[in-house]
Amino acid sequence: MSKWTTKVFYTLITLSLIGILSYASAGTNNSSYGEDRAQIENLQARYMFALDFGDLDTFVTTFTEDGILDIIGMQWQGRKNIKEGLGSMMPPAGGGAPEGQNASESKDKPLYRATGRHNISNIVIKIDGDKAVGRAYWFHMGNNNPERKAGLDSYGYYEDEMVKVNGQWLFSKRRIYNEQMAEWIGSDKNPCW
Amino acid sequence: MSKWTTKVFYTLITLSLIGILSYASAGTNNSSYGEDRAQIENLQARYMFALDFGDLDTFVTTFTEDGILDIIGMQWQGRKNIKEGLGSMMPPAGGGAPEGQNASESKDKPLYRATGRHNISNIVIKIDGDKAVGRAYWFHMGNNNPERKAGLDSYGYYEDEMVKVNGQWLFSKRRIYNEQMAEWIGSDKNPCW
Amino acid sequence: MSKWTTKVFYTLITLSLIGILSYASAGTNNSSYGEDRAQIENLQARYMFALDFGDLDTFVTTFTEDGILDIIGMQWQGRKNIKEGLGSMMPPAGGGAPEGQNASESKDKPLYRATGRHNISNIVIKIDGDKAVGRAYWFHMGNNNPERKAGLDSYGYYEDEMVKVNGQWLFSKRRIYNEQMAEWIGSDKNPCW
Numbered sequence: 419m420s421k422w423t424t425k426v427f428y429t430l431i432t433l434s435l436i437g438i439l440s441y442a443s444a445g446t447n448n449s450s451y452g453e454d455r456a457q458i459e460n461l462q463a464r465y466m467f468a469l470d471f472g473d474l475d476t477f478v479t480t481f482t483e484d485g486i487l488d489i490i491g492m493q494w495q496g497r498k499n500i501k502e503g504l505g506s507m508m509p510p511a512g513g514g515a516p517e518g519q520n521a522s523e524s525k526d527k528p529l530y531r532a533t534g535r536h537n538i539s540n541i542v543i544k545i546d547g548d549k550a551v552g553r554a555y556w557f558h559m560g561n562n563n564p565e566r567k568a569g570l571d572s573y574g575y576y577e578d579e580m581v582k583v584n585g586q587w588l589f590s591k592r593r594i595y596n597e598q599m600a601e602w603i604g605s606d607k608n609p610c611w
Numbered sequence: 612m613s614k615w616t617t618k619v620f621y622t623l624i625t626l627s628l629i630g631i632l633s634y635a636s637a638g639t640n641n642s643s644y645g646e647d648r649a650q651i652e653n654l655q656a657r658y659m660f661a662l663d664f665g666d667l668d669t670f671v672t673t674f675t676e677d678g679i680l681d682i683i684g685m686q687w688q689g690r691k692n693i694k695e696g697l698g699s700m701m702p703p704a705g706g707g708a709p710e711g712q713n714a715s716e717s718k719d720k721p722l723y724r725a726t727g728r729h730n731i732s733n734i735v736i737k738i739d740g741d742k743a744v745g746r747a748y749w750f751h752m753g754n755n756n757p758e759r760k761a762g763l764d765s766y767g768y769y770e771d772e773m774v775k776v777n778g779q780w781l782f783s784k785r786r787i788y789n790e791q792m793a794e795w796i797g798s799d800k801n802p803c804w
Numbered sequence: 805m806s807k808w809t810t811k812v813f814y815t816l817i818t819l820s821l822i823g824i825l826s827y828a829s830a831g832t833n834n835s836s837y838g839e840d841r842a843q844i845e846n847l848q849a850r851y852m853f854a855l856d857f858g859d860l861d862t863f864v865t866t867f868t869e870d871g872i873l874d875i876i877g878m879q880w881q882g883r884k885n886i887k888e889g890l891g892s893m894m895p896p897a898g899g900g901a902p903e904g905q906n907a908s909e910s911k912d913k914p915l916y917r918a919t920g921r922h923n924i925s926n927i928v929i930k931i932d933g934d935k936a937v938g939r940a941y942w943f944h945m946g947n948n949n950p951e952r953k954a955g956l957d958s959y960g961y962y963e964d965e966m967v968k969v970n971g972q973w974l975f976s977k978r979r980i981y982n983e984q985m986a987e988w989i990g991s992d993k994n995p996c997w
Contacts, residue, residue: 423809430623430816452842456645463733467746467803476801530793535748535766537732539923540849553853555923557945557954559750559766561790568750568791570763570956573921573945597947598954600916608862610853623816649838656926660939660996669994723986728941728959730925752943752959754983761943761984763956 454545457587458552458580465589466536472508474501482583486591490602532562538576542610550587552578553610556594572598577609647738650780651745651773658782659729665701667694675776679784683795725755731769735803743780745771746803749787765791770802840931843973844938844966851975852922858894860887868969872977876988918948924962928996936973938964939996942980958984963995 461480468477478497481487486495487504494503540555557573579591595604654673661670671690679686680693687696733748750766772784788797847866854863864883867873872881873890880889927940943959965977981990 427619427623430813431626435626450645450839452649452836452839453643453645455842455846456648456838460648460735463735463747464803466733466748467735467801471798471801471803473801476804530796531799533790533796535750535790537748537750539732539925540852542846542849542853554849555852555921557921557923559763566791568763568765570945570954572954597919597921598952603916603919605857606917608853608857608859610850610857611862620816624819628819643838645842646836646838649841653841653928656928656940657996659926659941660928660994664991664994664996666994669997723989724992726983726989728943728983730941730943732925752956759984761956761958 449547451545454550454582454587455543458543458550459541461580461587461589462538462541462552462554462578466538470533470535474505474508477501477504480589481592482581482588482590485589487589488591488593490593490595491599529564529566532560532566534558534560534562544611548582550578550580550582552576552580554578572596574598574602575604575609642740644738647743647775647780648736651736651743652734654773654780654782655731655734655745655747655771659731663726663728667698667701670694670697673782674785675774675781675783678782680782681784681786683786683788684792722757722759725753725759727751727753727755737804741775743771743773743775745769745773747771765789767791767795768797768802835933837931840936840968840973841929844929844936845927847966847973847975848924848927848938848940848964852924856919856921860891860894863887863890866975867978868967868974868976871975873975874977874979876979876981877985915950915952918946918952920944920946920948930997934968936964936966936968938962938966940964958982960984960988961990961995 465477465480468474468480478501481497481500484496485500486493487500492503492507494500536556536558538554538556540553542553544551554576555573556576557570559568559570561568563569574594574596577593577595578589580587581590582588594602595609596602597604658670658673661667661673671694674680674690674693677689678693679688680697685696685700687693729749729751731747731749733746735746737744747769748766749769750763752761752763754761756762767787767789770786770788771782773780774783775781787795789795790797851863851866854860854866864887867883867886870882871886872879873886878889878893880886922942922944925941925943927938929936929938940962941959942962943956945954945956947954949955960980960982963979963981964975966973967976968974980988982988983990
């Protein structure tokens with residue numbers, strides 16, 4: 419081929435390879451903000467189900483092996499420690515206080531078991547490659563009273579650090595502020611950005 | 612052309628076609644987790660607006676033609692049946708109890724119409740092609756009292772099945788657990804994963 | 805080159821350019837529903853943190869330069885006006901009523917500062933290029949009472965208009981309906997679609 423023809427060939431090969439790389443990156447596209455955020459939101463929701471239904475085995479798998487759960491007053495590192503530490507503070511599986519625990523319940527037969535439910539909202543996530551930081555609100559509702567009347571009873575916010583391990587987002591650290599406790603109430607200043 | 616030149620031409624054409632396919636698939640990329648989840652979240656939110664504002668015509672379009680709404684105590688299949696069944700249980704359009712319905716309101720003129728609002732949170736979605744299963748929490752707030760004071764009054768969780776029909780995600784089945792009713796309270800065990 | 809060769813060259817160049825455009829659009833892929841919705845959800849959550857923690861400088865950056873905040877009873881256009889207008893209505897930074905503000909608090913020493921927290925849910929977003937319209941519910945919880953007991957105290961919904969400016973989604977208009985005020989209660993009809 420002529421020199422000119424050769425140059426054009428190499429140019430075309432380069433352009434085509436860029437096209438192929440494009441295809442490859444689109445096919446395994448886990449790195450966009452939308453994809454990562456979707457995975458992280460799912461993680462944050464699975465955490466809540468596992469917590470409220472007393473499924474600590476699933477709960478700890480939302481953390482990295484050496485992940486940290488920090489509730490200000492207490493902190494545990496590692497799945498085993500989180501399970502033991504949190505487990506010792508939780509009511510029995512079923513997600514609610516056991517029947518009869520409440521003094522006012524002992525007089526009357528409770529209707530059915532009480533439940534407690536944590537909810538997450540206002541999720542802010544900043545992602546940088548395989549690391550992410552998050553802020554979000556949480557609030558808790560329950561019906562641990564004789565009438566099983568639902569009510570909101572506490573709220574606060576999260577400061578989260580997450581990492582992507584083998585393609586899966588996990589908590590490396592979750593810090594929980596609780597605005598019903600003076601020592602755990604959190605910042606006066608905007609903890610977000 | 613020489614044999615060598617011909618080979619290079621076909622190689623380049625192949626590479627370029629892959630690039631074009633990449634472009635096409637990126638342009639109609641509805642199959643990633645993030646894209647599907649975004650569409651499903653939108654569906655779940657539209658469901659709530661339609662429900663609370665008494666817009667049953669829109670409400671039933673969030674279900675497939677033969678979709679099932681199962682509130683444990685009752686179950687309806689198909690858009691027409693859902694509309695009739697749910698419609699017979701709902702307060703008049705406007706999303707709240709009619710003025711004066713509450714006994715305590717008959718003494719004083721109510722301030723304005725009452726409203727009720729369902730909210731969804733902790734959305735977990737697992738997607739497999741054109742099918743998806745979901746879990747989520749719901750809670751309800753209202754102000755059906757003389758002072759129109761807002762309050763949380765019930766909560767529970769959803770077990771959802773969704774399908775993608777002509778590019779649009781719809782509920783094929785929604786099951787609603789309500790933790791204010793002994794028979795509809797749901798599982799002791801984590802219904803999620 | 806021969807006529808045939810020339811034609812093939814131009815064809816290949818065209819095909820390759822399409823591949824490159826594909827790569828470029830995938831690399832800066834901000835135009836899919838999932839990507840845009842993720843960015844908008846993040847915006848809506850950052851708005852809440854800034855609002856509740858009294859960070860008005862950050863708050864106004866969630867609006868376009870000439871954005872409108874319309875709370876029905878009042879309306880401000882432009883970041884400066886929003887900051888001044890909303891600032892004059894807000895409690896001091898810290899997100900809650902100052903200690904001792906509540907009459908019942910003056911008798912007893914308050915436990916710690918009160919806080920108020922807005923939450924967003926049921927987010928519906930329709931996107932058309934660089935413009936979007938949104939609907940969502942909001943609800944507010946607080947603990948401005950001597951016992952710092954958490955409670956839900958108000959709710960309503962948003963009607964939003966958003967635009968993408970230099971790749972970043974911002975509110976061009978947010979209208980806030982508040983169902984605890986007769987004049988600001990909003991529509992009887994479904995404001996969504």
